[in-house]
Amino acid sequence: MQDPVIQNIDRPTVPVKSNDLAWKSDVAAELLRRSKIPFVVLNPGASYRGLHDSLVNYLGNTAPQMLLCLNEDHVVSIAHGYAKATDQPLACVLHSNVGLMHGLMGIFNAWADRVPMLILGATGPVQPEKRRPWIDWIHTAKDQGALLRHYVKWDDEPRSVHGVIESMTRALQMTTSAPKAPVYVCLDAGLQEEPIADAIDIPDFDRFAAPDAPCGTPADIAEVADMVAAAKHPVFLIGRGSRQQLHWDRRVELAETAGAAVITSLRERAVFPTSHAQHISPPSGWMTAGAKAAIKDADLIVSFDWVDLNGYLQQFDRKTHRLGARIVHVSLDSILHNGWSMDHFAPVAADRHVMADADAFIEQLLPAIKSRLGKPRAPWLKGGPATPRGFSDDAEKELIPHDIEALLTELQKQHPITLAHTVIGWASTDLPMSGPLDYLGHDGGAGLAAGPGLTIGAALALHDTGRIVVGVLGDGDFLQGATALWTAAHYSVPCLFIVSNNRSNFNDEVHQETVAKTRGRPVENRWVGQRIDDPAVDLAAIARAQGVDAIGPVQTLSELRDAVNQGLDAVKSGKPFFIDARVKPGYANIIVSRHG
Structure with missing residues (x-):
């Protein structure tokens, strides 16, 4: 490769x-x-x-x-x-x-x-x-x-x-x-x-060589298949999954066979087509209204390596053991848990814990469910693609973060795009995921400075596939990881960097506002010690200093579209390109705006 x-x-x-x-x-x-x-x-x-x-x-x-x-x-x-x-x-x-x-x-x-x-x-x-x-x-x-x-x-x-x-x-x-x-x-x-x-x-x-991924036991297969066949309102929470197209296709076939409603996470890589009629809510790190409605009516929830399952379900009911639905949790993650990090999250109250790789278990489960149902079952709940929000009304005067997502959605109709990284608050309502390489998830541990390197690494892996690798970065993330761009320039790694530049450590502004409200103090002061401005950092100059062609700041939709078109030409020619898109502070995802 x-x-x-x-x-x-x-x-x-x-x-x-x-x-x-x-x-x-x-x-x-x-x-x-x-x-x-x-x-x-x-x-x-x-x-x-x-x-x-x-x-x-x-x-x-x-x-x-x-x-x-x-x-x-x-x-x-x-x-x-x-x-x-x-x-x-x-x-x-x-x-x-x-x-x-x-x-x-x-x-x-x-x-x-x-x-x-x-x-x-x-x-x-x-x-x-x-x-x-x-x-x-x-x-x-x-x-x-x-x-x-x-x-x-x-x-x-x-x-x-x-x-x-x-x-x-x-x-x-x-x-x-x-x-x-x-x-x-x-x-x-x-x-x-x-x-x-x-x-x-x-x-x-x-x-x-590594052994095959661990599978479920015959008892696991039989019991879970029986539970799915008996369920009237099954919900599949699909978390971690491989990049193999074969595994992607099996997930789709399993959902279609079972008639299940499907929910995916924005924190993980693309695992299921978001335009599918049974994908009932845009991918999100938080539980959306559509997902809550599905959980409310579900009589069976099957988690395929969903990260922090208990935390997700707590958004519906803090006492997750009181949920009416039966729960199956398929995951090997407990093998890696230790007492130092809390990345094991809260214990999951499940009716069946399956110690197996999720994709390996799906391969086992699919024929067992087919044999019980005979033919695919009609979905009990339909979703399909979210209604695109499109561009903001004032995009020709001032960009907001979601305008970047809307423009990439427009471009995706002409180019196979791999979104290697997104900013906090990405809405995911416009940009569809139709294959396992469309979206590569978050940085895992929420550590800054990762976005530029993640984008370069993905582009290095996908350089011979014809895909356009794009990383959408926050200004704080970029400033801490800026010199990674030299490696992209030196080795001619083709990728497009777009900084959603709100000139602030904005996630912490949201947190300071939350604390101020709790304490009855002025929320207007949330910006103090957070703003990256006065002087504004010349991000494009930093990128050019690493040897990467750059444009910015761009401040209107027309300017952004022109810059992205130049960037696409550069990436197709085998070079990295950088755009500083100056946006109004805020989050495209309303749920994240509330939680920070």
């Missing part, structure tokens, strides 16, 4: 003459090659200078190729974006403890988003006699994995070259096994730089 243009970037000046394993870091590089991971995303660091040399002078910076970033935040977010689009990991490398500290927020985002990722770190040298004065001492830690152990699936710090083989083999198998999540392997700097003295035997990676 590597782009020919990318393949001709950053090639060694002196060609590699031998591929003989000579140094222990060569073994780690060889393992990356055999894993078929196409790219290694990194920001350089002396703690892994041995591995860096191996990637260049042993592998020739091909298969995998290094992607240079200017900050470890972007190293992780680019790998995260790639995984969101492919369900497959990239490798990323983080320097010693200080580089790892930079990347921790991105790792938490990826963890909360349950995506695969191979993170390589470095420390040491572990042996004190090998340490250079001062610098090697402050960059050595006894247990570097302790910094992130609570939000990775597994971590290790191998002490021998044979340990490196075992550790990386296990890490790759674990990160690609359901439920997927990042893994971390820390490489001793001293070990990397040792010559190989013994024969090295690298196993066949095919024999260590």
